[in-house]
Amino acid sequence: MKNEITISELARLMHVSVHQIRYFEEKGALTPAYTDSNQYRMYGIDEIYRLAHILLLRRLGIPVNAIQGCTASSSPEQGQHLVQQALLDVRFEIRRLQELEQLMTNILNERQNADHSSNPxxxxxxxxxxxxxxxxxxxxxxxxxxxxxxxxxxxxxxxxxxxxxxxxxxxxxxxxxxxxxxxxxxxxxxxxxxxxxxxxxxxxxxxxxxxxxxxxxxxxxxxxxxxxxxxxxxxxxxxxxxxxxxxxxxLDPAAPAERRDHDDDRADHD
DNA sequence: CTTCTCACA
DNA sequence: TGTGAGTA
Structure with missing residues (x-):
């Protein structure tokens, strides 16, 4: 029994698809420890850590290409900038969602307002x-x-x-x-x-x-x-x-506009 | 079971 | 940025 594991074992372990792992490889973010004589990719403990890092950075919304450069050539400065940029992006997304929320409550509220059909x-x-x-x-x-x-x-x-x-x-x-x-x-x-x-x-x-x-x-x-x-x-x-x-x-603001303190005293006409 | 490629969102 | 189908 080897110490290394196959791609499907790695996929199950990390709760990702086999596809995704190969995709990361294509993008240069994760290389197998070695490939077996049967052409199978084999992964060791280092690759597990590596994949964990990639997954974390992906959750932050950092594109895989960027992970490639930042993890490989490993400049902490650049990595930090990537996270800062990702933070800006989520803040933008939060704003977008808040506006969406506003739109939805507006739609719902207007229906409520519209329903009193007694006196228009x-x-x-x-x-x-x-x-x-x-x-x-x-x-x-x-x-x-x-x-x-x-x-x-x-x-x-x-x-x-x-x-x-x-x-x-x-x-x-x-x-x-x-x-x-x-x-x-x-x-x-x-x-x-x-x-x-x-x-x-x-x-x-x-x-x-x-x-x-x-x-x-x-x-x-x-x-x-x-x-x-x-x-x-x-x-x-x-x-x-x-x-x-x-x-x-x-209504004409200049007109005396008999002060109506309550506006529900009209029911004579329809 | 893996590999790769292609088409598709 | 992935997924699914089809292949060998």
Whole structure:
């Protein structure tokens, strides 16, 4: 019985595939102690340690090629740099996952918010938000696939963000998405009237808008700024035939805006 | 049981 | 960076 072991024994011992060991060899990271007369690779105790090191560095996300140079020519300086780089990479990955987590909770939260379908209207105090414009829709133009590609690469992560439609001249629309910093359009902080609704056909939108203005008028809300139509893409996620919209308009800050300390005293109109 | 090579994610 | 199939 030899002291050295075969590749499959080594693989079982280290909980890796035989393939993987040969792959490391191809990359120059791990050479067998010797190859037997039957062409079998044989591994001794040194190779076991070596493989353990390689596996550890792989867990840190260091590429096998890099392990080759760092373990063989063995410059501790370089090895340290590799680990530092790997650390930077995992921090980047953590950020990525945190953003993903945020997206998921947003999707879930929006569903909760959307479910109170009793009274679509509601008054909100909103912080300033900033919008960046990414496309202009000419009057009567419908959004088509062609327009999206002709528009150039500047289409945002479409349908991961809510699309804001703001009228720009007669019949024309500008399309925006939310931005971090002040951009092409700003919604100032203030009181807003909002209505959320679920719509099956685009034709339902127009009457909803007039109804929105009617509602504002009968409640003496002064709307000065343009109406913002928000297409909430998350909410259509699980009901493809329906679109969720929010109508939003800032209330005139100059108007006396009879202080409403509670906003649930309207139930007369629908 | 091993080897190698190739195609595939 | 590996995996799986097929071969000898």
């Amino acid at each position: 209207y509601n008054l909100q105090r909103r912080r300033a938000t900033y919008l960046t414009r990414w496309m202009r829709l000419e009057p009567l133009a419908k959004l088509t696939a062609r327009q999206l590609v002709d528009q150039g690469g500047s289409v945002p992560n479409l349908f991961e963000a809510d699309i804001h439609y703001i009228e720009d001249g007669p019949g024309a629309m500008n399309l925006y998405t939310e931005a971090e910093a002040p951009g092409d359009y700003s919604l100032p902080e203030g009181e807003y009237l909002s209505a959320r609704m679920l719509i099956r056909e685009e034709s339902e939108l127009e009457p909803a808008i007039t109804q929105f203005y009617d509602y504002a008028a009968t409640h003496d809300y002064r709307i000065t700024a343009p109406l913002i139509v928000i297409e909430r893409s998350y909410l259509s996620l699980f009901s493809p035939d329906k679109l969720h919209y929010e109508l939003l308009a800032q």
